[in-house]
Every structure is written in structure tokens, then in C-alpha cells.
Amino acid sequence: xxxxxxxxxxxxxxxxxxxxxxxxxxxxxxxxxxxxxxxxxxxxxxxxxxxxxxxxxxxxxxxxxxxxxxxxxxxxxxxxxxxxxxxxxxxxxxxxxxxxxxxxxxxxxxxx
Amino acid sequence: xxxxxxxxxxxxxxxxxxxxxxxxxxxxxxxxxxxxxxxxxxxxxxxxxxxxxxxxxxxxxxxxxxxxxxxxxxxxxxxxxxxxxxxxxxxxxxxxxxxxxxxxxxxxxxxxx
Numbered sequence: 001x002x003x004x005x006x007x008x009x010x011x012x013x014x015x016x017x018x019x020x021x022x023x024x025x026x027x028x029x030x031x032x033x034x035x036x037x038x039x040x041x042x043x044x045x046x047x048x049x050x051x052x053x054x055x056x057x058x059x060x061x062x063x064x065x066x067x068x069x070x071x072x073x074x075x076x077x078x079x080x081x082x083x084x085x086x087x088x089x090x091x092x093x094x095x096x097x098x099x100x101x102x103x104x105x106x107x108x109x110x111x112x
Numbered sequence: 113x114x115x116x117x118x119x120x121x122x123x124x125x126x127x128x129x130x131x132x133x134x135x136x137x138x139x140x141x142x143x144x145x146x147x148x149x150x151x152x153x154x155x156x157x158x159x160x161x162x163x164x165x166x167x168x169x170x171x172x173x174x175x176x177x178x179x180x181x182x183x184x185x186x187x188x189x190x191x192x193x194x195x196x197x198x199x200x201x202x203x204x205x206x207x208x209x210x211x212x213x214x215x216x217x218x219x220x221x222x223x224x225x
Contacts, residue, residue, distance in 0.1 A: 031212065042116075042202055042216030043155070088154065092211040099145045099170060099204075100211050102155040 005103050006089055012109040019076040021106040023089030024069075030092045032065055033100065034074050037086045046074075046087075076108075084110045115139045116217040118203050124223045131190040133220050135203030137183075143206040144186040145214065146170075146178065148199040155202065161186055193224045 007022045023032070031050045035043040049056045049065045049072065056063045062075040076083055086107045090100035115138035125131050135144065146158040147170075157170030159178040167178050175197060177189045190197055200221050204214040 033213070035214075040219075042218050043204075043214070045213045045215070048212060090155075090214075094211075099147075099157040099160050100214060101157075101171075102147075104152065104154040 006087070006106040008106060009104070010107045010109070012111060013079060014111050015079060015081055017079055019079050019083070019108055019110075021074045021087055021108070023072045023074070023103055025072075025089075025091050025103075026070065027091075027093050029067075030094075032063075032072050033090045033092070034061075034063060034072075035088045035090060035102075037088065037105070039085075043088065079108075079110045081110050081112050084108060116203060116205055116215060118201075118217040118220050120220060121218065122221045124225065125193055126225055127194055128192050131193050131222065131224075133188045133201055133203075133222070135186045135188070135217060137186075137205050139205060139207070139215070140183060141205040141207045141215075142183070143208070144180065145204040145206070146176070146186065146188045147202045147204060148172065149202060149219070150199050158188065158201075193222075195224050198222060198224045 005024050013019055031048050033048045034046045037043045047058045047061050047063050049063050060077045065072045086105040088102050088105045090102045117136045119134045145160045147155040149155045156172045158176050159170055161167045161180045179187045200219045202219045203217040206214050
């Protein structure tokens with residue numbers, strides 16, 4: 001069953017604008033992660049936020065986590081054409097070695 | 113791609129035939145995973161391994177088996193392929209068994225006709 005659900009499913013913005021994607025999940029988590037997937041490629045880990053953290057930054061990425069609402073957001077600032085990709089949130093609920101549960105993704109298109 | 117190689121990259125096969133996909137890593141990571149990616153479903157876990165000869169089922173394991181005889185290789189077998197197994201298959205590895213960061217291969221596009 002799907003744990004995370006990203007919103008919107010697709011997003012198109014102009015280069016230089018900020019892009020915000022949201023993720024909602026259903027059960028308690030140990031951490032939430034965001035991955036990027038370029039067309040025809042595997043997923044690449046972007047950032048991890050733990051359940052006891054509220055905000056985290058990495059370069060142009062900013063992630064927030066609201067465990068009371070079971071939601072997270074990924075903000076990409078000053079977007080570039082190279083940011084065009086699909087973005088997935090993934091949750092770790094068990095803390096064991098049994099893998100992550102992924103959402104269906106947000107497809108981001110940066111218009112030059 | 114963090115020292116992960118999947119083979120083949122593309123495969124077309126017929127319903128009812130056996131298919132084996134291979135994942136090879138050079139990172140010496142203990143944990144390995146097989147996911148499938150389908151439109152509208154995102155990525156779903158098929159099987160995972162936490163060591164040589166130690167494997168377990170994921171969310172969508174029916175119709176699939178795995179083997180891990182060496183740290184570096186994790187094989188996914190479709191005993192009798194069906195059209196519903198047409199998908200993109202991704203292998204992933206993790207250094208620690210905490211799911212904190214997965215590294216993915218480039219995927220295998222499998223079409224079952």
C-alpha cells in the first residue's frame with residue numbers, strides 16, 4: 001500500500017522560480033526522504049529529515065516535516081532547467097532493513 | 113550510480129518464460145533491494161536481502177523469487193513471466209540496515225508479451 005502521496009502530480013514553472021511539492025503519509029515514521037529521478041534513470045537521494053526534526057536545508061533544497069499533520073514539503077529555490085525530474089517522497093516506518101515506502105511522485109518541469 | 117549495475121537494461125520476453133534480472137554492486141553493502149516502478153503506483157518493494165542467503169518478501173513478492181549467494185550479487189527471478197510483470201525494475205543498496213539512504217541502479221525495462 002502507498003504510504004506517501006505527493007501533491008501536485010505535475011508542476012510546471014519558469015526557470016528561476018521556486019518549486020514546492022508536498023507529501024502526505026499515513027502512519028508514524030522514523031524519517032522521511034526525498035529522491036529525484038531523471039527520465040530513464042534510477043532514483044537519487046536528495047535529503048532526509050528525521051521525525052524529531054521540523055526543517056532541514058541542503059543547498060537550494062528546503063524540507064519541512066509536520067508529524068502532527070503527517071505531511072512534508074520540498075522547496076526548490078531558484079529553479080534551473082536541470083531540476084526537471086520526478087520527485088518522490090519515501091518514508092521509513094519500521095526502522096529496520098525492509099526498505100522504504102515511496103509515493104507516486106511529482107513530475108516537475110522547469111521551463112527555460 | 114554508486115557502483116550498482118543492473119543487467120540486462122532492456123528485455124522483451126514472452127508470457128510463461130522464466131526471466132532472471134541481475135544486480136551487481138561493488139560497494140560491499142550488506143542490504144540490497146528489488147523494487148518495481150509502474151505508472152500510478154510509484155515504487156513498490158518486491159524482495160530485499162540483509163545478507164548472503166538472507167532474504168525476505170516485500171509488498172509485491174508474488175510471482176518473484178530472489179537469491180543472494182554473494183554479497184555483490186542479488187538476482188530476481190520471474191519463474192513464469194506474466195504480462196502484469198511488465199515494469200521497470202530497480203535494484204537498490206544500503207550500507208546500513210536503517211533505510212536512511214538508498215542508492216539505486218539505472219533500472220531494467222522488462223516487457224512481457
